[in-house]
Amino acid sequence: MKVNGQHYHTIWVKEGDDSIVQAIDQRVLPHQFEIVDLKTCNDTVTAIKDMIVRGAPLIGVTAAYGMYLAVLGNENLQEAAQKLNASRPTAINLAWAVNEQLKTVEGLSDRGEVIAKLLENAHRIKTEDIVISRKIGEHGLSLIEEMSQNKKGETVNILTHCNAGWLATIDWGTATSPIYHAFEKGIKVHVWVDETRPRNQGANLTAFEFNQHGIPHTIISDNTGGHLMQHGMVDMAIVGTDRTTIQGDVANKIGTYLKALAAYDNNIPFYVALPSTSIDWDIKDGLKEIPIETRSENEVKYIQGKAENGKLTKVLLTPESSNALNVGFDVTPARLVTGLITERGICNANKEGIFQLFSEKK
Amino acid sequence: MKVNGQHYHTIWVKEGDDSIVQAIDQRVLPHQFEIVDLKTCNDTVTAIKDMIVRGAPLIGVTAAYGMYLAVLGNENLQEAAQKLNASRPTAINLAWAVNEQLKTVEGLSDRGEVIAKLLENAHRIKTEDIVISRKIGEHGLSLIEEMSQNKKGETVNILTHCNAGWLATIDWGTATSPIYHAFEKGIKVHVWVDETRPRNQGANLTAFEFNQHGIPHTIISDNTGGHLMQHGMVDMAIVGTDRTTIQGDVANKIGTYLKALAAYDNNIPFYVALPSTSIDWDIKDGLKEIPIETRSENEVKYIQGKAENGKLTKVLLTPESSNALNVGFDVTPARLVTGLITERGICNANKEGIFQLFSEKK
Numbered sequence: 001m002k003v004n005g006q007h008y009h010t011i012w013v014k015e016g017d018d019s020i021v022q023a024i025d026q027r028v029l030p031h032q033f034e035i036v037d038l039k040t041c042n043d044t045v046t047a048i049k050d051m052i053v054r055g056a057p058l059i060g061v062t063a064a065y066g067m068y069l070a071v072l073g074n075e076n077l078q079e080a081a082q083k084l085n086a087s088r089p090t091a092i093n094l095a096w097a098v099n100e101q102l103k104t105v106e107g108l109s110d111r112g113e114v115i116a117k118l119l120e121n122a123h124r125i126k127t128e129d130i131v132i133s134r135k136i137g138e139h140g141l142s143l144i145e146e147m148s149q150n151k152k153g154e155t156v157n158i159l160t161h162c163n164a165g166w167l168a169t170i171d172w173g174t175a176t177s178p179i180y181h182a183f184e185k186g187i188k189v190h191v192w193v194d195e196t197r198p199r200n201q202g203a204n205l206t207a208f209e210f211n212q213h214g215i216p217h218t219i220i221s222d223n224t225g226g227h228l229m230q231h232g233m234v235d236m237a238i239v240g241t242d243r244t245t246i247q248g249d250v251a252n253k254i255g256t257y258l259k260a261l262a263a264y265d266n267n268i269p270f271y272v273a274l275p276s277t278s279i280d281w282d283i284k285d286g287l288k289e290i291p292i293e294t295r296s297e298n299e300v301k302y303i304q305g306k307a308e309n310g311k312l313t314k315v316l317l318t319p320e321s322s323n324a325l326n327v328g329f330d331v332t333p334a335r336l337v338t339g340l341i342t343e344r345g346i347c348n349a350n351k352e353g354i355f356q357l358f359s360e361k362k
Numbered sequence: 363m364k365v366n367g368q369h370y371h372t373i374w375v376k377e378g379d380d381s382i383v384q385a386i387d388q389r390v391l392p393h394q395f396e397i398v399d400l401k402t403c404n405d406t407v408t409a410i411k412d413m414i415v416r417g418a419p420l421i422g423v424t425a426a427y428g429m430y431l432a433v434l435g436n437e438n439l440q441e442a443a444q445k446l447n448a449s450r451p452t453a454i455n456l457a458w459a460v461n462e463q464l465k466t467v468e469g470l471s472d473r474g475e476v477i478a479k480l481l482e483n484a485h486r487i488k489t490e491d492i493v494i495s496r497k498i499g500e501h502g503l504s505l506i507e508e509m510s511q512n513k514k515g516e517t518v519n520i521l522t523h524c525n526a527g528w529l530a531t532i533d534w535g536t537a538t539s540p541i542y543h544a545f546e547k548g549i550k551v552h553v554w555v556d557e558t559r560p561r562n563q564g565a566n567l568t569a570f571e572f573n574q575h576g577i578p579h580t581i582i583s584d585n586t587g588g589h590l591m592q593h594g595m596v597d598m599a600i601v602g603t604d605r606t607t608i609q610g611d612v613a614n615k616i617g618t619y620l621k622a623l624a625a626y627d628n629n630i631p632f633y634v635a636l637p638s639t640s641i642d643w644d645i646k647d648g649l650k651e652i653p654i655e656t657r658s659e660n661e662v663k664y665i666q667g668k669a670e671n672g673k674l675t676k677v678l679l680t681p682e683s684s685n686a687l688n689v690g691f692d693v694t695p696a697r698l699v700t701g702l703i704t705e706r707g708i709c710n711a712n713k714e715g716i717f718q719l720f721s722e723k724k
Contacts, residue, residue, distance in 0.1 A: 030681040192687075195662070195679070197559060197583035203680040211681045219686040221559035221662055222585050223617025227692035230619070230649060255585025257592070261623040287592060300557070300583055303665060305677025315667025315675050317557070318565040319392040319573045324581040325554075330589035 001166045001173075001180065003033060003212050009170050010058050011065065011126070018119065019072060021065045025052050026167060030208035031306040038062075041070035041080045048087040048094070051199070055168020056242045056278050057129050060093030064125045067101035068118035071111065077102065089293045092243045093277050097125055126170055132275040133172035135343040140178025140238065140273055141185065143339075143346070147235050148187045155216075156182070157235045159192040159225050162253035163205035164240020164273060174273040175240045176209065178341065183215050191217040192228060196253055198299045198326055222255050226262035236269045238341070244272070244279045248334030248349030249286025254327050260336035269338040272349070276342055279354065281361055286331040293328040300324035363528045363535075363542065365395060365574050371532050372420050373427065373488070380481065381434060383427045387414050388529060392570035393668040400424075403432035403442045410449040410456070413561070417530020418604045418640050419491050422455030426487045429463035430480035433473065439464065451655045454605045455639050459487055488532055494637040495534035497705040502540025502600065502635055503547065505701075505708070509597050510549045517578075518544070519597045521554040521587050524615035525567035526602020526635060536635040537602045538571065540703065545577050553579040554590060558615055560661045560688060584617050588624035598631045600703070606634070606641045610696030610711030611648025616689050622698035631700040634711070638704055641716065643723055648693040655690040662686035 001008070014020040014037070021038040027050065028034055036052055038044050044066030047053050053062045063084045070080030081098045088094060104121040105114045147156045164175035172180055182189050191210060196202040203219050210217040220228070228234050237259055241250040250256070250272045263270035283289040300317075301324050307313040318324060337349035347353035355362050363370070376382040376399070383400040389412065390396055398414055400406050406428030409415050415424045425446045432442030443460045450456055466483040467476045509518045526537035534542055544551050553572060558564035565581050572579040582590070590596050599621055603612040612618070612634045625632035645651040662679075663686050669675040680686060699711035709715035717724050 031678070193684075195559070197557070197585055200679060203684075207681050207684040211684055217684065219662060219680050219684050221616065221688070222583070223559055223615075223620065223692075224687065224689050226619040226623070227616060227654070227689050230692070253585070254583065254589060257588040258585065258620040258624055261588070261627055262620055265623055292589070300581060303667065303677070303679070305665065305679045307669070307675055307677050313669055313675060313677050315665070315669050315677055316393070317562060317665070317667045318581050319569050322392075322555075322565075322569040322573055322579065322581050325586065326583070327586050327589050330585075330592070 001171060001209060001213050010167055011053065011061055011170065021069065023047060023053050023062065024167070026054060026205060027052055028312060029204050030211070031312060038065070038069065040073050041066045041075055041084070044069060045083050045087045048084070054201070055163065056093040057169040057174070057275055059088060060097035060277065061122070061126045061129055061170060063094050064097040064101055064122035067098060068115065068122050071115050071118055077105070089291055092280050096277050100125060129169055129275065130171045132343040133166070133169045133174060133177050136174055136273050136275065136341055137172050137177030137181040139345050140271070140341040141181040143236065143271065144178055144182040144187060144189065151235070153188065155188040155190050157190050157192065157233055159194070159228070159234045159237040159259065160206060161194040161202065161239045161256050161259055162196040163201040165206050165209045167205045167209060168240065174275065175238045176206070177273065178238060179215065180213065189215065191215060192225065192234060193217050193219045194222050194225060194255070194259070195219055196255065197222055200303070201253070225259050229262045229266040229268050234268055236271065237263050238271045238273055241272050241274045241278055242329060243290050244274055244340065245283045245286045245289065246279065246281055246351050246354055247284045248337055248340065248354065250332050250337060251286055251290045251292070251329045252332065254330050257330040257332045260332040264336045270336060271339050271341055272337055273341040276344065276358060287333065290331055292330070295326045295328050297324035297326050300326045363533060363571060363575050372529055373415065373423055373532065383431065385409060385415050385424065386529070388416060388567060389414055390674060391566050392573070393674060400427070400431065402435050403428045403437055403446070406431060407445050407449045410446070416563070417525065418455040419531040419536070419637055421450060422459035422639065423484065423488045423491055423532060425456050426459040426463055426484035429460060430477065430484050433477050433480055439467070451653055454642050458639050462487060491531055491637065492533045494705040495528070495531050495536060495539050498536055498635050498637065498703055499534050499539030499543040501707050502633070502703040503543040505598065505633065506540055506544040506549060506551065513597070515550065517550040517552050519552050519554065519595055521556070521590070521596045521599040521621065522568060523556040523564065523601045523618050523621055524558040525563035527568050527571045529567045529571060530602065536637065537600045538568070539635065540600060541577065542575065551577065553577060554587065554596060555579050555581045556584050556587060556617070556621070557581055558617065559584055562665070563615070587621050591624045591628040591630050596630055598633060599625050600633045600635055603634050603636045603640055604691060605652050606636055606702065607645045607648045607651065608641065608643055608713050608716055609646045610699055610702065610716065612694050612699060613648055613652045613654070613691045614694065616692050619692040619694045622694040626698045632698060633701050633703055634699055635703040638706065638720060649695065652693055654692070657688045657690050659686040659688050662688045
């Protein structure tokens with residue numbers, strides 16, 4: 001989508017030098033717009049680990065390019081796969097993309113051919129992600145259109161949590177794709193953007209996206225959505241997911257479950273937008289089976305923002321000696337999810353619904 | 363309670379000079395411990411408005427001293443009452459304390475006598491608040507004791523939101539009072555402290571209190587409680603309230619409703635601790651009848667913390683031009699509240715329960 005009026009993807013191979021992959025540094029948004037060079041597989045591991053890139057689909061594409069850079073740097077592909085897989089535990093797209101790369105060069109021995117194949121396949125994974133995001137948007141658009149008609153053209157208020165925007169994918173996003181599509185079609189939309197502590201991807205990234213694209217939005221603390229729902233100020237919620245089980249449980253950024261409870265309590269539709277690559281076909285019970293990442297307590301204790309002098313500055317928010325716990329994700333049980341918006345259409349958040357769209361997975 | 367090993371109240375008349383009221387400046391906690399002088403009624407209005415002091419009971423006591431300082435400064439008492447009442451819209455204790463002061467000097471004309479009466483009555487209101495907090499603690503203690511016995515002496519994990527601690531009252535606190543009492547009785551407790559965006563009173567104040575008093579605690583983002591409850595890591599929640607209706611609906615810091623939903627969904631007891639002064643006997647339906655304060659969007663967009671150079675620094679967290687909405691409170695419907703812990707005992711969150719303890723209000 002657009003940044004400063006120019007169309008960007010989140011990751012690309014540098015023009016004129018295909019030994020360098022470039023990505024938007026998401027750690028310094030929204031205050032600075034910087035591009036980083038990823039020259040080695042380790043650079044991509046670091047980019048994933050340090051959240052220069054984040055969001056399940058983008059992590060997958062980054063890992064795909066990481067595999068390419070590994071062979072370009074004469075590294076062992078299996079070892080590269082291993083360290084990429086270990087860089088973030090929750091996102092299933094990561095393992096999927098790494099595996100796609102391993103498969104594509106299976107049996108090949110010529111280094112040049114392996115490199116070419118890995119690059120080509122990374123491009124393919126990237127392009128497919130754009131198509132998936134676009135299709136999610138086209139399907140989700142119908143829900144917003146319907147709501148807009150029900151409201152006789154009045155503004156549709158949508159709540160979203162964290163960033164499942166184009167910055168989490170390559171373009172369009174997942175949860176935001178229906179919103180971008182509605183906006184481009186001239187439907188009046190307004191988005192409540194959960195700031196999404198501790199890393200504030202809503203305030204940093206989703207708000208940045210919407211600002212740059214001109215989509216009306218208001219940032220709120222994560223505590224606020226329930227109140228807004230109680231008072232008819234939210235028409236629907238659309239969030240992303242890092243992993244969905246076949247019974248329709250969804251792991252997403254910590255706090256999603258709380259918003260789903262509030263939506264349910266107030267009879268507000270709660271949708272989860274996802275590429276089918278984030279469905280884990282092997283597991284049912286999200287609460288019991290999805291591994292949940294615990295991150296550094298410093299992400300809770302410190303926060304970065306722009307100080308008065310214009311510099312990015314980290315400040316301590318808590319007593320120095322207090323402990324903090326930083327759980328990255330929670331699981332929203334399927335019973336609270338109104339529907340899943342996928343690249344193949346919208347379905348109920350249960351086995352029957354999912355298999356209706358993805359019958360080949362039965 | 364204790365700060366640096368010394369026993370403090372949140373507000374007091376300066377030793378040796380009773381024309382000055384002193385209070386802990388809660389805006390710079392937990393990084394700095396500073397005392398401010400309040401010399402005029404306007405100083406107390408500012409202290410309430412700027413949240414140098416906050417928390418319903420402490421606001422009430424501050425307003426009571428504000429009335430005293432008004433007459434000491436030759437101000438009109440009615441006008442003082444008016445501006446104090448206007449300083450924060452949600453807290454009912456404020457209007458109550460101001461009214462108590464008006465009543466105490468009704469019919470008196472001698473200025474010296476009025477001053478003496480107002481000071482004496484402010485002291486009385488303050489002392490009564492300490493007693494109320496202590497009693498809330500004694501009653502609430504029984505719930506923690508019972509939970510501890512059920513867990514065979516294992517640590518009782520309690521979640522709290524915002525700061526309903528001694529810093530919100532004069533001493534002991536409301537939601538924290540049962541915790542302090544349990545701790546002093548040697549019961550093993552651990553508290554999950556919601557940081558409570560946007561003003562982070564949990565991370566700034568509750569964590570400061572517990573740190574100074576030695577109570578085991580862990581700070582979490584407001585998004586985290588639902589996940590902890592899903593995984594059996596919370597035994598009970600205790601929160602405060604700014605206003606409770608006679609049907610047991612409670613207004614409290616924004617986000618309380620979300621935690622109550624999660625507690626209900628996971629069958630975890632959710633208690634609200636309150637002095638009866640925060641019961642609004644005139645209203646029933648909290649969602650419809652409690653006025654909710656909207657505060658400056660800058661409290662969402664900016665946050666203060668301690669920078670590496672040791673200085674308190676404000677940083678911008680959002681795109682400069684994004685809007686934010688800052689709703690101060692939400693209302694938790696009585697159906698989600700397990701019980702109210704008051705100075706007279708514990709009751710169900712409904713009219714029958716409340717009138718059982720406060721039959722004179724029928």
